[in-house]
Ligand SMILES: Nc1ncnc2c1ncn2[C@@H]1O[C@H](COP(=O)(O)OP(=O)(O)O)[C@@H](O)[C@H]1O
């Protein structure tokens with residue numbers, strides 16, 4: 001596990017952009033943290049790093065469950081808040097995106113239960129001040145070990 005001090009909005013954006021540059025098809029990133037901790041802000045920066053058209057505004061998919069954006073590879077942005085449990089997620093088929101051509105970023109991933117993919121990056125955002133956040137990155141799987149080391153050297 002690594003921790004990063006994101007002492008300003010710009011630092012959070014830099015982390016997201018770096019993530020967007022290195023992610024590959026089939027990568028899954030789970031975002032944890034309270035309301036206002038920066039999950040959507042970070043996802044917007046991941047989109048920027050992926051080269052999503054800057055005129056397209058990335059918003060929380062709370063009501064639609066999934067927003068898809070086209071960048072270097074697709075970005076699947078999920079918010080599972082409104083879903084009850086893994087049975088509901090499975091019946092919708094959201095888990096199929098994990099093995100798709102894009103990178104999946106998931107807000108409220110706790111809802112996944114046993115559908116949680118083994119290989120993933122868990123990112124926890126903690127509010128440490130009005131404009132500061134602490135990010136805790138936990139890598140699951142060898143590929144993420146490598147990627148997180150790369151990210152740490154970039155930011
Ligand atoms: N260092 C920082 N990192 C991320 N967001 C920050 C930071 N400092 C201030 N903010 C602000 O906190 C808010 C985070 O909101 P949002 O990304 O919607 O959070 P969430 O999706 O977790 O509810 C934004 O208004 C953002 O400008």
Ligand SMILES: [Mg+2]
Nearest residue numbers: 039040060107
């Ligand atoms: Mg949000």
